[in-house]
Amino acid sequence: MLVKVFGSAVFGVDATTITVEVNIDKGIGYHLVGLPDSAIKESSYRIAAALKNNQYHFPGKKITINMAPADLRKEGSAYDLTIAVGILAASSQIKADEIGNYIIMGELSLDGSLQPIKGALSIAIKAKEEGFKGILLPIQNVKEAAIVEGIDVYGIENVVEVIDFFNGKGNLEPTTIDSDIEFSKTLDFPEFDFSDVKGQESIKRCMEIAAAGGHNIILIGPPGAGKTMLAKRLPSILPPMTMQEALETTKIHSVAGKVKESGLLTQRPFRSPHHSASSVSLVGGGSYPQPGEISLAHNGVLFLDELPEFKREVLEVMRQPLEDREVTISRAKFTITYPSSFMLVASMNPSPGGYFNDPNTPVTSSPMEMQRYLSKISGPLLDRIDIHIEVTPVPFEKLSDTRKAESSKSIRERVTNARLIQAKRFVEFNHIHYNAQMSSKLIREYCVLDEVSLQLLKTAMERLNLSARAYDRILKVSRTIADLEYSENIQSHHIAEAIQYRSLDREGWLG
Template identity: 45%
Template sequence: MVALAYTVAFEGIEARLVEVQCAVTPGIPAFSIVGLPDKAVSEARERVRAALTAMAIALPSKRITVNLSPADLPKEGSHFDLPIALALLAALEIIPHDEAAQTVALGELSLDGTLVPVVGALPAAMAAAQEDRTLLCPQACGAEAAWVGAVNVIAPRTLADMVRHFTGQSVLTPAEPGEVVGHAGARDLSEVKGQERAKRALEIAAAGRHHLLLVGSPGSGKSMLAARIPGILPQLTPTEALETSMIHSLSGLLDEGGINCERPFREPHHTASMAAIVGGGRNAKPGEISLAHNGVLFMDEFPEFPRTVLETLRQPIETGEVVVARANAHVRYPCRFMLVAAANPCKCGYLADPARACARVPICGEDYMGRISGPLMDRFDLRVEVPPVAFTDLDLPEAGESSANVANRVHQAREMQAKRFTDHPQARVNADMEGHLLEEIATPDSDGRALLVKVAERFGLSARGYHRVLRVARTIADLEGAAEVRHPHVAEAVSYRLAMAKEV
């Protein structure tokens, strides 16, 4: 008898399946689980035994062996409880063998037989759909798993409900998808007084998913600007929403099975560890860069992050994915995010203010910003100095441009990119363009090319920097609705690139 169980080992965002085989044979009474189980899986035999006892089902006085195949894949977590119980009930001929064999199951069992929710129902449903099988999960996970419309999701409340369903005594209705949720009361860009250049950089970054670095003295509004990025980003497409929700499902972040249509905005503290940012831990869980997939990763006090943490960002920024390597597994997670970093110009923060700067100026600024390596700085498309706001600007009665107006331009630019990349599935936004696609779409006119070549020779732009200027210039042209990248677009892109330039 074979039932299929979901396991938290991932390849990309696709779940792997583990076969759960149960054999009841003559011999000394025993209940054993084999196949590299951890403590939580080994303890499943006691939870399963107690749940069956609560249903007045007595286990036979025979040897019961449960095999989790493949045996060389480590098994972790409590989500194997339900598939073990399912395979055992089928082996005891309490439920039909054929129906159990066509089921992907996950769920934890309480001692009274109630099914307890576990993380990962959405990717498990994707795996079940690929196998053309039914998904069996706890009731609390049903709304989440039902978002995969290609799979039949059965979500009983108790183990007894599951038995009655499989025996035809009380057939359960398939679960319905949860609600589409969004962020309420997004902060508006009109609340930010002054900082027009920084606002423009935010708009460009949001339109093309370009990485942005904000540098300014304390209180100049860097964090305030970054907090308003969600209000100008377009909503997730259905494909993006499913991708992002699968990662959030694995981390247990989906609220009552609802799919979020807003792009994620993650802001880890600068004391976060490498495993928290990149992913890892005992179960190789996704980190902040994967939780920010299709959204924004905001890192305030950027130079204060440990150097090892900052350097690990370099490869994911380029490839859009991260491989969490552990002794027992290599797990690959997607992480196409927009990095927004904020930093003070020096340790004291007042490098440009002679009245308040420390005695180590300008060496303190060089040492502090030197914590950001050249290769990492080279990956920021937009670098903006955020000067202190004058008191006269704070007293201005009129509000600045609203987030709704900026979001409308960003949405139109993203629509242009979506049409442009219809035949190029490897790219979704301008930041994804590479090789021949970049040359075809972002090559500027003769004046723009001449300016870019002159700047590259004068300031020593790296090849990466050269291409990133082209991508930003293409985004600026999209915001303007221009079909061709021209000299003004290149000039503006270069102006953001050369600020605090540290080319390699």
């Protein structure tokens, strides 16, 4: 008897429906075709034990299983339940009438219980697009899949529940989640709040500008000045995610197996990889392609602490994703594109000893050592960072001040208002939502300068020997500063403030 069951494979962040054809005939043997990997080939042992331990039998006949399309490589153990249901239906142990209306996925344990899978949200989205009635998957994945409306999502704990479901005996109910309620759970009292930061008012101002325009920022200062403390608090002032952003972010984390039982991700991600990270862990890829840290930080913050300690080749792979806001992994057999629209926040000491340019501490590093240290960060990478700011140690008077500083909630209100102005400005552009994403054409259209501002910028360009990219970055930052002040036009003081945020372009830093 021939039966067709449907599963799903995830490539990049999108799913592809897989048809599992199971044919049982006279003879003996188990034949699995359609480019399965070792984990799928081993599924027969898990399936046989799971069925036997639940009083069902694995047919002792010739079983041929084809996974179509046959030229697409299938990977992982998530097809266990798909194949098991196909074998049960082909051997008439369960009714096959409704099987074709559902996507069935899950990894089987030997006792018949199910282990979670990756990419449940992508699978559910694809199932809805292709008109399936529902999806059956492990109960651990049910919250993320149930985000998709218009399709029945059933959480399964044991293979017996699936058998009873198709035989009409079970009492399985589809899981429903109110996305609006999940999405409205905003973090008004974050774990890391700017009210905890003493002093550093100028740095908070920079952080506000960076958050308002989505600008990349680098903090330079001696140990203990508060660089990491400030960076960890940046997500608390970013505007709440839109539903579209939340779905995009959840899909990436689902593919990477990071969602677990949390369902929809409503808080912007904050990723902080160690400086021993490899290029592949940062941008993604590998023999079994997975999104890297820059994609897991999509719509959030990627924090690189002690930037010069990262290997130079690791940092250089971020050049293209920082510009294009997506990363394409190309191999001989596949090409995958992951979204990577993130805010880069980096921190660094100004020298190996950490105290270069600190008037209160003697310089312990030679000029050659400092040059070698700073040269680990290339000029093209620094050009892609809009704001460079020096962080100085906080004096005792401010550290001992018991008054509370401004909270993240009030700063976030200003940031959100500025983002609303930008959203209205770029309403006609699908992939542009804030100032940092502006192209050169849009910069010329929305960053028009008066004569005074133009002359000020020209002087800065000549004295600091800035590149054309740095010129664009200054205009983007000045546009954000103007938005924070609800100013329709960029004024000279907006340009002057934006020029101040190019510390590493000044003499004394890089040569």
